[in-house]
Amino acid sequence: MNTPLAIDDKLLVFAGDLPLLARNVVDGYFHGLHRSARRGSSPVFAAHRPYMAGDPARLVDWRVWAKTDQLYIREYEQETNLRGYLYLDTSRSMAYGDGAQNKMAYARLLCAVLALLMQNQNDAPGIGFIGQTDYEDRVLLIPPNSRGDHFHALLDRLARTEADGEADDLGQFAGLLALGRERALSVLLSDGYFPEQQGRDFFTQLNERGHEVLFLHVLHRDEVDPQFEDDVLFVDSETGAEIEADGRAMRAGYDKKFGAFLRSIESLCFEHETAYCRIITDEPMDLALSAFLSRRAELF
Amino acid sequence: MSFTNPWLFAAGVACLAIPVWVHLQRRRQPRRVVFSTNRFIDPSELSTRQKRSIQDWPLFLLRCLAVLFLALVFSKVFFAGMAATPKPQREAIALVFDRSASMQAKSGDETVFDQAKRLAKRALDETGHGSQVAILFAPGQADEPVRWVRPSEAKRTLDAATPSHRAGDLSASIHKAAQSLGRFGPDFPKIIHGVSDLQLSAIEALGDLTLPPNVTLRVAKAGELEPVNGGFQVGARGRGVLRTGVYRHSRPGGGITVEDELHGEAKAGRLTKREVGLAGGQTSLAVPYTAGNRYGWVARTLTTPSGDAWPGDDRAFDAFYVQQPLPVLLIEPKSTAKTFLRKTFFLGRALSPENFSEEIPMQFELHHGMPISAAAELLTLTKPDSSRGLVVLPDGANLTAGGAAALKKFVASGGGLLVFGGPEFQAGSIDAALDELLPVSVGGPEPLDGMATLEAVSLRHPLWGELSAEHRRRLRRLPLTHRHVATVRTGAVTLASFADRVPFIVEKTHGAGRVIFVNASADRSWGKWQTDGALFVVTSHLLAVRAAGQAENHRRHATTQGSAGQTLTLRLPENSAGQAFELNKKSFTANDENRLVVDLPEEPGVYSLTDAQGGLVQLIAVNLPPAESDLAAVQGIVVQRQLEKLRQSSDEEAAAFLKAGTESESSVVWRTLLILLALLLAAEPLISNRYHSAVTNTK
Numbered sequence: 001m002n003t004p005l006a007i008d009d010k011l012l013v014f015a016g017d018l019p020l021l022a023r024n025v026v027d028g029y030f031h032g033l034h035r036s037a038r039r040g041s042s043p044v045f046a047a048h049r050p051y052m053a054g055d056p057a058r059l060v061d062w063r064v065w066a067k068t069d070q071l072y073i074r075e076y077e078q079e080t081n082l083r084g085y086l087y088l089d090t091s092r093s094m095a096y097g098d099g100a101q102n103k104m105a106y107a108r109l110l111c112a113v114l115a116l117l118m119q120n121q122n123d124a125p126g127i128g129f130i131g132q133t134d135y136e137d138r139v140l141l142i143p144p145n146s147r148g149d150h151f152h153a154l155l156d157r158l159a160r161t162e163a164d165g166e167a168d169d170l171g172q173f174a175g176l177l178a179l180g181r182e183r184a185l186s187v188l189l190s191d192g193y194f195p196e197q198q199g200r201d202f203f204t205q206l207n208e209r210g211h212e213v214l215f216l217h218v219l220h221r222d223e224v225d226p227q228f229e230d231d232v233l234f235v236d237s238e239t240g241a242e243i244e245a246d247g248r249a250m251r252a253g254y255d256k257k258f259g260a261f262l263r264s265i266e267s268l269c270f271e272h273e274t275a276y277c278r279i280i281t282d283e284p285m286d287l288a289l290s291a292f293l294s295r296r297a298e299l300f
Numbered sequence: 301m302s303f304t305n306p307w308l309f310a311a312g313v314a315c316l317a318i319p320v321w322v323h324l325q326r327r328r329q330p331r332r333v334v335f336s337t338n339r340f341i342d343p344s345e346l347s348t349r350q351k352r353s354i355q356d357w358p359l360f361l362l363r364c365l366a367v368l369f370l371a372l373v374f375s376k377v378f379f380a381g382m383a384a385t386p387k388p389q390r391e392a393i394a395l396v397f398d399r400s401a402s403m404q405a406k407s408g409d410e411t412v413f414d415q416a417k418r419l420a421k422r423a424l425d426e427t428g429h430g431s432q433v434a435i436l437f438a439p440g441q442a443d444e445p446v447r448w449v450r451p452s453e454a455k456r457t458l459d460a461a462t463p464s465h466r467a468g469d470l471s472a473s474i475h476k477a478a479q480s481l482g483r484f485g486p487d488f489p490k491i492i493h494g495v496s497d498l499q500l501s502a503i504e505a506l507g508d509l510t511l512p513p514n515v516t517l518r519v520a521k522a523g524e525l526e527p528v529n530g531g532f533q534v535g536a537r538g539r540g541v542l543r544t545g546v547y548r549h550s551r552p553g554g555g556i557t558v559e560d561e562l563h564g565e566a567k568a569g570r571l572t573k574r575e576v577g578l579a580g581g582q583t584s585l586a587v588p589y590t591a592g593n594r595y596g597w598v599a600r601t602l603t604t605p606s607g608d609a610w611p612g613d614d615r616a617f618d619a620f621y622v623q624q625p626l627p628v629l630l631i632e633p634k635s636t637a638k639t640f641l642r643k644t645f646f647l648g649r650a651l652s653p654e655n656f657s658e659e660i661p662m663q664f665e666l667h668h669g670m671p672i673s674a675a676a677e678l679l680t681l682t683k684p685d686s687s688r689g690l691v692v693l694p695d696g697a698n699l700t701a702g703g704a705a706a707l708k709k710f711v712a713s714g715g716g717l718l719v720f721g722g723p724e725f726q727a728g729s730i731d732a733a734l735d736e737l738l739p740v741s742v743g744g745p746e747p748l749d750g751m752a753t754l755e756a757v758s759l760r761h762p763l764w765g766e767l768s769a770e771h772r773r774r775l776r777r778l779p780l781t782h783r784h785v786a787t788v789r790t791g792a793v794t795l796a797s798f799a800d801r802v803p804f805i806v807e808k809t810h811g812a813g814r815v816i817f818v819n820a821s822a823d824r825s826w827g828k829w830q831t832d833g834a835l836f837v838v839t840s841h842l843l844a845v846r847a848a849g850q851a852e853n854h855r856r857h858a859t860t861q862g863s864a865g866q867t868l869t870l871r872l873p874e875n876s877a878g879q880a881f882e883l884n885k886k887s888f889t890a891n892d893e894n895r896l897v898v899d900l901p902e903e904p905g906v907y908s909l910t911d912a913q914g915g916l917v918q919l920i921a922v923n924l925p926p927a928e929s930d931l932a933a934v935q936g937i938v939v940q941r942q943l944e945k946l947r948q949s950s951d952e953e954a955a956a957f958l959k960a961g962t963e964s965e966s967s968v969v970w971r972t973l974l975i976l977l978a979l980l981l982a983a984e985p986l987i988s989n990r991y992h993s994a995v996t997n998t999k
Contacts, residue, residue: 093336093337094336096334096335096336103336191336193336193337193339220336222335223336228333230330230331231330231331232330232331232332232333233330233331233332233333234333234335234338234341235332235333235334235335235338236335236337236338236339237334237335237336237337238336238337239338241338242338243338243341243342243343244330244343245341245342245343245344246344249344250341250342250344253340253341253342253344254340254341254342257339257340258340261339261340
């Protein structure tokens with residue numbers, strides 16, 4: 001049984017220390033799993049471990065059994081050439097929410113957790129910051145690499161990222177991604193408020209390159225179920241446009257439009273064979289991690 | 301409920317519109333939320349006010365209360381019904397009413413006195429019909445009986461009351477009131493109402509007062525808390541001819557005008573009128589007691605432009621006597637001796653005003669080698685008031701027959717002659733020339749052992765009686781080497797003699813004048829007593845004064861200033877005992893010690909003290925008591941402390957302070973309101989934050 005992975009406010013005190021935070025989350029997630037997620041299939045021997053119910057009998061080291069009369073499993077270093085692309089939406093709409101429920105804080109931590117998972121499994125994590133640009137005015141992309149120092153540089157850049165960009169450069173990734181790469185996993189962490197055509201371009205480009213794609217749709221509870229009571233002056237975080245509305249009266253119309261938006265996102269994912277997982281920031285991360293792992297498993 | 305400042309309360313109530321406006325304004329202003337995206341939001345009708353106002357009510361009420369309390373505090377609310385016990389049907393009320401000079405100060409459009417009357421009448425209005433009231437004015441007469449009357453009659457007495465110019469002490473009247481309340485039985489609640497401006501002179505003795513436990517004291521303050529008013533303080537410094545009037549005004553507005561008027565002269569004959577501007581925060585002024593070349597009693601008036609709380613106290617008065625200098629002729633024998641060897645060198649030094657400025661000022665005319673006849677003639681002719689002249693004759697003076705005749709004439713007309721012995725005293729010639737004008741028959745010199753002993757000097761000694769014990773002790777032994785063999789003549793009086801009864805100082809009257817002989821040399825030829833200031837200077841001066849006559853001498857000691865209503869003791873000339881004098885149409889009689897005890901008038905001004913024949917004895921300046929006039933001297937905290945002391949000194953229940961219209965009790969109400977206000981103001985942001993965070997959390 002997995003332990004629910006809620007982001008504790010106290011943990012966010014260490015928000016600057018993303019590696020530590022991510023490791024906490026990952027360790028918590030794997031605590032109590034029956035099956036090791038780390039077993040590998042490479043010829044490089046890693047370690048012996050006692051046989052546990054459920055392990056395939058073919059993995060038993062019979063030589064050790066002959067010597068010690070104990071059942072041991074031989075474990076090998078996992079060998080992979082999986083490249084993991086994490087796309088973090090840094091548009092201003094991601095800045096919504098207070099404390100632990102801030103979408104950007106949540107997505108950033110989730111990103112770090114996923115990168116750590118990849119690192120632990122010898123995958124090569126890389127991150128693209130949608131909304132941030134590099135010195136050539138292209139989308140900022142840290143290419144995948146499995147080196148340890150690369151991982152720390154990645155987290156460092158992640159920790160310094162704020163939700164202050166634009167999301168209309170989603171389609172620019174084509175030039176940055178290499179063709180013909182096998183077994184690449186792309187994970188998009190976004191609230192989905194990008195232009196639909198750009199989203200379509202984005203997923204199309206990934207599909208063309210043979211990536212497995214996972215869309216982690218990060219939303220705040222207020223967006224899913226707005227509970228404003230008073231007259232509210234809504235200021236669009238992206239455009240600055242203002243709309244004055246009665247918090248109660250607007251709900252019906254909002255729900256209708258937001259439902260249509262979700263459906264359009266889901267159908268977009270469906271069209272592009274993209275796994276879709278909706279995450280509300282006041283919920284644990286388990287759902288996202290499970291979705292990620294299952295999507296990854298599909299690659300092997 | 302009443303207000304000291306109803307207009308402030310009205311303004312405060314009007315200010316209630318502020319929280320209402322803020323509240324409405326805040327409700328009109330929708331909450332601003334930076335949202336992820338507006339693409340799913342349709343502009344909709346804003347909610348109605350009715351719907352949301354309910355949630356704001358606590359905050360709104362809290363803000364309104366804060367403004368209301370602020371208005372109540374500033375309008376100085378007081379509650380007539382806040383007395384601890386319900387108003388009884390009848391009470392014994394001693395109303396101690398301050399009518400001291402400071403009550404004349406202005407407070408707003410009326411005087412503090414009028415305000416106090418109103419407060420007192422209000423207190424009387426609240427008493428039961430059968431109540432007994434006694435009004436005790438402070439200041440009042442100590443022996444005046446306390447009259448208990450109905451409240452209505454007491455109010456009539458109050459209406460007729462006028463302020464005095466005297467200092468008032470509440471404690472004496474409160475004490476008297478407490479004593480008088482003892483006549484009422486236990487069924488009569490006993491109350492002392494004090495109505496005062498609570499200035500320093502009124503309250504400074506309150507701390508020493510203890511009230512009986514069954515007497516309630518209620519104190520009402522009239523006038524502003526700390527009124528500002530400047531006052532004169534009239535004083536003097538220095539002695540004799542160097543005496544100077546010193547005048548201080550705590551807040552002089554544009555300087556002080558000093559106007560001197562010689563007594564008996566018409567207004568047109570005023571001496572001087574000076575306007576002295578005080579610069580740089582200076583508040584005091586020193587003006588000498590002089591009148592040019594004129595002599596007599598001078599009335600001085602000081603004025604400063606008004607502009608403070610009490611225009612009536614911008615004048616002060618002073619009185620002084622300008623004495624005509626005594627003409628003194630020192631007859632120096634014709635010689636070529638150096639200055640300090642001259643016969644009159646030490647005499648001149650001893651009689652200098654620098655040494656004895658409190659004595660009669662002396663105007664010296666040193667006649668070196670002048671024939672005495674010419675000198676005496678000069679004195680008689682040039683000085684109309686020849687009776688006040690003095691001729692000093694040291695040994696060695698060459699007295700001719702003509703000179704002696706001139707001196708005789710001079711003395712007979714009232715002049716004084718002071719003759720010193722010495723080695724060059726031509727006994728035969730002077731004695732013969734003056735024809736027994738000298739009080740002694742002078743023989744030849746006889747030696748002493750270097751130190752002569754005099755007879756003991758008592759306090760009643762006509763010459764040295766008033767000297768200090770130290771001076772009298774010194775006079776016992778004189779550093780003299782020689783003296784004359786002298787025999788007192790008939791009619792002469794020995795003022796001092798050696799221990800062996802040989803006369804030392806002898807005097808004799810001749811006509812209207814007086815001749816004094818000193819059996820010692822005026823220079824150092826017969827000893828060194830001239831160099832002892834304590835001996836020679838004192839002796840010479842007293843002798844000079846006595847020889848010249850002392851009719852006006854008492855004036856230098858005259859007390860010439862006092863406060864309104866003060867009891868003053870005046871020192872009169874000798875032989876005044878039993879005589880009647882008049883001051884401000886009131887008659888006083890001098891006692892056996894030539895002292896006159898007078899009650900000064902209440903109205904400030906300069907008054908004449910006259911004898912039975914209507915002759916002027918002296919002028920007396922009457923001023924307001926400085927503490928009554930200089931009102932800035934009293935701080936609110938001082939008043940509070942004195943009242944606190946009084947409260948502690950008596951039974952707690954008995955000393956409960958008036959809740960209606962009194963400063964001390966109203967301040968309790970205001971203090972409570974202030975605390976409530978502070979609590980409200982402290983709670984407002986907390987409640988406001990809590991309210992808003994609650995609203996935010998629901999979203």
